[in-house]
Amino acid sequence: MWPFTQSLSYLSELSGLSNVALRVHEDIPDMQLTRAADYAVRVMIHLAGLPPGVRASRGELARAAECPEQFLSKVLQSLTRAGLVVSHRGNTGGFELPQAHRGTSLLNVVQAIEGPVRLNLCLTSDHTCSRQGWCPAHDVWAEAQEAMLGVLQGVSIAHLATKVAARNGNGALSNTP
Amino acid sequence: MWPFTQSLSYLSELSGLSNVALRVHEDIPDMQLTRAADYAVRVMIHLAGLPPGVRASRGELARAAECPEQFLSKVLQSLTRAGLVVSHRGNTGGFELPQAHRGTSLLNVVQAIEGPVRLNLCLTSDHTCSRQGWCPAHDVWAEAQEAMLGVLQGVSIAHLATKVAARNGNGALSNTP
Numbered sequence: 001m002w003p004f005t006q007s008l009s010y011l012s013e014l015s016g017l018s019n020v021a022l023r024v025h026e027d028i029p030d031m032q033l034t035r036a037a038d039y040a041v042r043v044m045i046h047l048a049g050l051p052p053g054v055r056a057s058r059g060e061l062a063r064a065a066e067c068p069e070q071f072l073s074k075v076l077q078s079l080t081r082a083g084l085v086v087s088h089r090g091n092t093g094g095f096e097l098p099q100a101h102r103g104t105s106l107l108n109v110v111q112a113i114e115g116p117v118r119l120n121l122c123l124t125s126d127h128t129c130s131r132q133g134w135c136p137a138h139d140v141w142a143e144a145q146e147a148m149l150g151v152l153q154g155v156s157i158a159h160l161a162t163k164v165a166a167r168n169g170n171g172a173l174s175n176t177p
Numbered sequence: 178m179w180p181f182t183q184s185l186s187y188l189s190e191l192s193g194l195s196n197v198a199l200r201v202h203e204d205i206p207d208m209q210l211t212r213a214a215d216y217a218v219r220v221m222i223h224l225a226g227l228p229p230g231v232r233a234s235r236g237e238l239a240r241a242a243e244c245p246e247q248f249l250s251k252v253l254q255s256l257t258r259a260g261l262v263v264s265h266r267g268n269t270g271g272f273e274l275p276q277a278h279r280g281t282s283l284l285n286v287v288q289a290i291e292g293p294v295r296l297n298l299c300l301t302s303d304h305t306c307s308r309q310g311w312c313p314a315h316d317v318w319a320e321a322q323e324a325m326l327g328v329l330q331g332v333s334i335a336h337l338a339t340k341v342a343a344r345n346g347n348g349a350l351s352n353t354p
Contacts, residue, residue, distance in 0.1 A: 030209075030210070030211050030214075030291050031208055031209065031210060031291060031294050031296070032207075032208065032294075032295055032296060032297065032298065033207070033208060033296060033297045033298075033318070034207050035298070037207075038297060038298065038299075041314050042308075042314070045313065045314065066307060066308070106314065106317055114207050114208060117208050117209075118209055119208070119209060119210060119325070120209065120210045120215060121209065121210075121212070121215065122215075130243060131219075131243070134341070134344055136222065136336075136337040136338075136340035136341055136344075137218050137219070137222065137283065137337055140283055140328065140329065140332050140337070141210070143328045144325045144326075144328035144329050145325070147324035147325055147327065147328050148296070148321045148322070148324055148325035149321075150324065151317065151320050151321035151324050152317065152321050155317050160313040160314055160317070161313075163313035164311070164313055167311055167313075
């Protein structure tokens with residue numbers, strides 16, 4: 001049985017190898033936020049800038065986030081599924097950011113789209129690394145991850161919306177841009 | 178001409194959309210170091226643990242990094258191309274970490290494989306974001322990136338090799354694990 005397993009593993013490594021080549025030669029960045037997560041943050045900032053109870057249509061959110069509507073649908077689905085945004089149907093429908101979620105962190109929004117952010121495979125809870133216990137790089141990956149996540153955790157969507165409002169010369173929250 | 182361009186852009190968004198669905202539903206982590214970069218760091222730590230001038234074969238490095246040899250070839254090519262590692266041919270050949278590069282940072286090694294690490298598209302030098310100048314999230318992405326890269330920049334490969342040697346009960350650098 002094992003030669004078959006080994007051959008599967010070999011094929012998997014070969015496919016990994018072509019990815020590496022692609023990344024190295026075409027310089028496609030890894031370790032980068034997906035466009036979906038970026039758009040989710042844009043949407044949340046826009047919603048947090050609306051007066052409490054006011055809903056925004058998908059079209060309005062697409063314009064605010066500068067994102068194609070069809071693409072944004074999936075993002076909005078994820079935000080709704082994560083409970084961050086409430087979707088109302090009907091003529092007076094639209095998307096609403098409940099008051100209780102205006103203080104949510106940038107990290108929460110990112111993770112609603114990306115899942116848990118883990119800088120390296122060895123930091124995922126469901127992966128056991130054979131080097132665990134002695135690998136000196138493990139603690140550095142953990143520290144770098146903590147530093148990054150700490151910044152994203154420390155900033156709320158409401159705070160970012162307030163900055164937009166202040167820039168627009170509006171002391172109160174504004175529904176622009 | 179523009180309907181054609183628009184249709185291309187639409188197709189591109191659709192393909193983006195299927196990626197998002199894949200990520201959201203199958204919970205494949207993004208924003209994660211590639212396996213190639215992780216193996217590169219393992220290789221560099223092993224090489225930095227060898228006495229100056231000592232070379233390691235590809236097989237030795239594959240065992241030390243717990244990585245299939247064929248996969249490691251691409252990683253070693255990238256490290257060699259980046260000038261971090263020197264490859265010697267012939268009977269006494271192998272890979273060597275020059276003394277001058279033992280102090281290289283973890284970040285340098287990662288970027289030799291991944292290219293410049295940019296947490297969000299808006300932080301890449303060749304991308305102009307239409308929201309630049311007012312987007313309140315931009316500074317947070319920049320701060321989070323700086324925090325993460327600062328940690329990786331502040332740790333040298335030689336320091337990590339010393340930690341392995343110390344753990345192996347060897348005050349001097351060791352050629353194990």
